[in-house]
Amino acid sequence: MKIHNFNAGPSILPKEVVIKSAQSIINLNKSGLSLLEISHRSLDFLEIIEKTTHLVKYIMNLNDDYAILFLQGGATLQFAMVPYNLMNQEAAYLDTGFWAHNAIKEAKKFGKVNILFSGRKKNYTCISKNYQIPYNVDYFHCTSNNTIVGTQMNKFPKTTVPIVCDMSSDILSRKIDFSQFSLIYASAQKNVSSAGMTIVIVKKDILGRIKREVPTYMDYQIHVQNNSILNTPNVFSIYTSMLTLEWIKNKGGLSILEKENKYKTKLLYDEIDKSNLFENKIDKEDRSKMNVSFFLKKKNLEKEFNKMWKKENIVGLDGHRFVGGYRASIYNALPLESVQFLIEIMKEFEKKFS
Ligand SMILES: Cc1ncc(COP(=O)(O)O)c(C=O)c1O
Structure with missing residues (x-):
């Protein structure tokens, strides 16, 4: 699995x-x-x-x-x-x-x-x-x-x-x-x-x-x-x-990892930025390439979204208890495939609820 x-x-x-x-x-x-x-x-x-x-x-x-x-x-x-x-x-x-x-x-x-x-x-x-x-x-x-x-x-x-x-x-x-x-x-x-x-x-x-x-x-x-x-x-x-x-x-060292991390997070930030349902609240130039936080614009959709990603074997997407919302931590070892999968789920959710 x-x-x-x-x-x-x-x-x-x-x-x-x-x-x-x-x-x-x-x-x-x-x-x-x-x-x-x-x-x-x-x-x-x-x-x-x-x-x-x-x-x-x-x-x-x-x-x-x-x-x-x-x-x-x-x-x-x-x-x-x-x-x-x-x-x-x-x-x-x-x-x-x-x-x-x-x-x-x-x-x-x-x-x-x-x-x-x-x-x-x-x-x-x-x-x-x-x-x-x-x-x-x-x-x-x-x-x-x-x-x-x-x-x-x-x-x-x-x-x-x-x-x-x-x-x-x-x-x-x-x-x-x-x-x-x-x-x-x-x-x-x-x-x-x-x-x-x-x-x-x-x-x-x-x-x-x-x-x-x-x-x-x-x-x-x-x-x-x-x-x-x-x-x-x-x-x-x-x-x-x-x-x-x-x-x-x-x-091949840190420059390779840096390139991969930039690419992985860019995909996710781009998806959030063009979405009607999700938003990221961080000044663009200060966005982390390790922890991508995002929120649903309509809080009442949280239950549905949570149900959806949890069903798909995505784990650890809850935001920190101090801030709520969502946080995708995209550390070195997280494969590109997982980021792409999360984006697919977000797209599917959008299709259903926007
Ligand atoms: C930036 C940063 N500093 C400090 C800490 C605290 O680390 P520890 O729990 O190992 O004391 C954390 C934990 O997540 C962290 O992210």
């Missing part, structure tokens, strides 16, 4: 990644042991973590100025870890979505937060490009893709201030100059792996500048010194991300 999986996260992964990670649970590399049974300090696992680190750097074109960490606690822990490690006095944030807002709430516990732009009053349907980053802040924080409403940053500011970016929902989906960032974090459960692991990519020279004491697990420097095995990491999620990174490398 073909299922079309539009879940926002945890979400669709490449089929071969799911198959290989399932096999590894039974028998890892013909060792007779399950991936779940090996020591995180064994040679087998050290090889896995080294390979995964290398693949992140290779695919994102990053040099050894950067350390790659595989931590736990989700992106939510990073909302606190970033200011804990980087904020002496003040930082600047863009309030572009619900997750950005949560990051700001955490940062306020550590110092002064300059909010350079807030889209909150406009329900986060746009992202400003006209903001000035104060030269004296410790860092500037932004969210590259706002998963809940479906907006995405297309440009990042030129600044001498370290840029920190939450890339949880669009990491590895497009080719950008990753060396413009001093710190990138992304929880793995969208484009990379299973839940329970967060990739942190940190430029080592921004660490060690703060005055406060940091608890051991919250200290990036300690994780860097311990190559992400200070304590027992999420072995399964790291292994699965290695498989996804290999899949990306074999496909």
Whole structure:
């Protein structure tokens, strides 16, 4: 049975990644042991973590100025870890979505937060490009893709201030100059792996500048010194991300994925834009190429539409509970065929109800 999986996260992964990670649970590399049974300090696992680190750097074109960490606690822990490690006095944030807002709430516990732009009053349907980053802040924080409403940053500011970016929902989906960032974090459960692991990519020279004491697990420097095995990491999620990174490398890298993602989302946005029944509320230039949100213009048709797509084995199309409507998450692994299928269903619905 073909299922079309539009879940926002945890979400669709490449089929071969799911198959290989399932096999590894039974028998890892013909060792007779399950991936779940090996020591995180064994040679087998050290090889896995080294390979995964290398693949992140290779695919994102990053040099050894950067350390790659595989931590736990989700992106939510990073909302606190970033200011804990980087904020002496003040930082600047863009309030572009619900997750950005949560990051700001955490940062306020550590110092002064300059909010350079807030889209909150406009329900986060746009992202400003006209903001000035104060030269004296410790860092500037932004969210590259706002998963809940479906907006995405297309440009990042030129600044001498370290840029920190939450890339949880669009990491590895497009080719950008990753060396413009001093710190990138992304929880793995969208484009990379299973839940329970967060990739942190940190430029080592921004660490060690703060005055406060940091608890051991919250200290990036300690994780860097311990190559992400200070304590027992999420072995399964790291292994699965290695498989996804290999899949990306074999496909030809991020520029290929970027092209595919642009094409897939353009098809869907075009369909929404020409439809009488559906609408997208995001400023066109800020539309996400990962999460396409849309609404029925007549709310009373929702029941009928829900019945229709659910019957067709489409899953995960409900909008986030904060905003309602619909959201098609079109991550790297979602096949073009699923987008085309959804469009067919929308067309059929239109024929019946417009
Ligand atoms: C952009 C963004 N940041 C942060 C989070 C929170 O991630 P986690 O649940 O891993 O803490 C999410 C989750 O969907 C997200 O989309």
